[in-house]
Amino acid sequence: MSARRAVLIVNLGSPASTALEDVREYLEEFLGDPRVIDRPRWRWLRRTIVNRIIIPRRLKNSAHAYSQIWTKQGSPLITTSRSVCEKLAAALSRPANAPPQQADASPTRPDEAAPEQSDHALAKVYLGMRYGQPSIPEIAAQIAATGVKKVLIFPQYPHYAMSSWETVVVRVCEEFAKRAPDIRLDCVKPFYADADYIDALAAVCRPYLEARPNPAPHDHLLFSYHGIPVRHVDIASLRGVTANFVDHPLAQWTPETGGLSYVEHIKQTTEKLLLRLGGLAPRHSLAYQSRLVGEPWLSPYTDIELVRLAQEEGVRRLFVLCPAFTTDCLETLEEIQCQGRDSFLGANGDKCDSASGDAGGSLGGDSFQQIPCLNDHPAYIDFLASRVRHWAAS
Ligand SMILES: C=CC1=C(C)c2cc3[nH]c(cc4nc(cc5[nH]c(cc1n2)c(C)c5CCC(=O)O)C(CCC(=O)O)=C4C)c(C)c3C=C
Numbered sequence: 333m334s335a336r337r338a339v340l341i342v343n344l345g346s347p348a349s350t351a352l353e354d355v356r357e358y359l360e361e362f363l364g365d366p367r368v369i370d371r372p373r374w375r376w377l378r379r380t381i382v383n384r385i386i387i388p389r390r391l392k393n394s395a396h397a398y399s400q401i402w403t404k405q406g407s408p409l410i411t412t413s414r415s416v417c418e419k420l421a422a423a424l425s426r427p428a429n430a431p432p433q434q435a436d437a438s439p440t441r442p443d444e445a446a447p448e449q450s451d452h453a454l455a456k457v458y459l460g461m462r463y464g465q466p467s468i469p470e471i472a473a474q475i476a477a478t479g480v481k482k483v484l485i486f487p488q489y490p491h492y493a494m495s496s497w498e499t500v501v502v503r504v505c506e507e508f509a510k511r512a513p514d515i516r517l518d519c520v521k522p523f524y525a526d527a528d529y530i531d532a533l534a535a536v537c538r539p540y541l542e543a544r545p546n547p548a549p550h551d552h553l554l555f556s557y558h559g560i561p562v563r564h565v566d567i568a569s570l571r572g573v574t575a576n577f578v579d580h581p582l583a584q585w586t587p588e589t590g591g592l593s594y595v596e597h598i599k600q601t602t603e604k605l606l607l608r609l610g611g612l613a614p615r616h617s618l619a620y621q622s623r624l625v626g627e628p629w630l631s632p633y634t635d636i637e638l639v640r641l642a643q644e645e646g647v648r649r650l651f652v653l654c655p656a657f658t659t660d661c662l663e664t665l666e667e668i669q670c671q672g673r674d675s676f677l678g679a680n681g682d683k684c685d686s687a688s689g690d691a692g693g694s695l696g697g698d699s700f701q702q703i704p705c706l707n708d709h710p711a712y713i714d715f716l717a718s719r720v721r722h723w724a725a726s
């Protein structure tokens with residue numbers, strides 16, 4: 333049964349190492365994607381600007397930022413994604429509703445996600461990255477070689493954006509069209525409002541919010557989403573997406589009714605999660621992180637908001653949640669947990685190595701907690717597995 337189906341988990345990807353040349357190669361592929369940097373319209377001019385101006389200006393800082401979060405196993409985004417795939421594969425080899433076995437808790441293997449998967453699993457699980465390794469062409473070739481008949485593309489982005497969800501799905505569709513046009517491609521829709529996804533987010537948040545010794549009016553929850561250029565909010569298309577969308581009773585989105593607006597998707601995730609958390613959620617607000625210079629991006633900007641919350645709103649204890657990222661990565665571990673924490677606490681300098689979230693900065697807040705992303709939390713694995721089961725049964 334398993335030989336007929338495969339699930340392709342796709343995320344953004346990371347450089348091969350923190351060496352300048354590897355970071356440059358990664359940024360050239362990433363920022364050379366016309367769905368990420370789409371101006372100017374002429375490819376040669378865009379390439380020149382990206383490779384000769386944008387990348388040289390940010391290369392050292394990017395490499396330094398990666399070196400702050402790099403582990404012995406490599407990029408957190410990649411190692412956590414591998415762990416997600418292993419745990420999903422284990423879940424798919426058990427009958428639905430069976431409890432996880434001890435083996436699920438085993439440490440992540442740094443290499444392959446798929447080779448030791450059970451032949452009796454509902455589907456084999458593969459990991460591909462839009463930029464860097466494991467590349468989509470390489471994984472598509474591996475999948476095609478197994479002779480599967482159906483592939484489920486599962487982009488690890490809850491919200492639609494041309495620069496995230498769309499570029500992943502189009503790239504996978506292009507590659508299969510070239511290598512294995514007979515394979516049926518199905519695709520999971522942006523799952524921003526899916527009740528199981530919201531439940532998983534709530535399950536991750538709850539212990540942090542419940543652990544507050546004495547909830548106070550100056551507690552605050554900041555939703556920090558990855559920004560996009562304002563111009564991109566209205567650029568949305570399914571052109572090049574040849575996969576069929578998988579229907580699921582818990583997901584609201586259809587191309588016709590759900591729209592393709594990043595901002596609308598974000599609004600819904602935020603509202604639904606707050607509803608799910610009920611009285612547990614403190615005062616809250618929303619901001620956008622990780623902007624590039626050159627044009628207006630969605631605002632307010634997280635870096636400015638972190639200082640404003642402490643200095644103007646009197647927030648003392650801050651929780652930051654980043655629901656646009658399913659996996660902790662550079663943007664959550666370095667930008668939020670290191671730089672963001674220092675900004676909020678009013679500390680100066682490179683204090684990223686401090687283990688504690690507390691500081692006594694007079695202008696800043698008192699306590700800062702980044703709530704982790706879904707990562708390989710059991711509730712997220714359950715969500716992924718339930719979507720795969722639903723697809724396999726259809
Ligand atoms: C969550 C979805 C993402 C959207 C939408 C997105 C848009 C977007 N990003 C850039 C530029 C950069 N992003 C970088 C890192 C990065 N971005 C996302 C996700 C989204 N990006 C992730 C998960 C990561 C981390 C990757 C990792 O290895 O951990 C970077 C690289 C780092 C740096 O130099 O700051 C850049 C550059 C643009 C221009 C854009 C939309 C137009």
Ligand SMILES: [Fe+2]
Pocket residue numbers: 558622
């Ligand atoms: Fe990004």
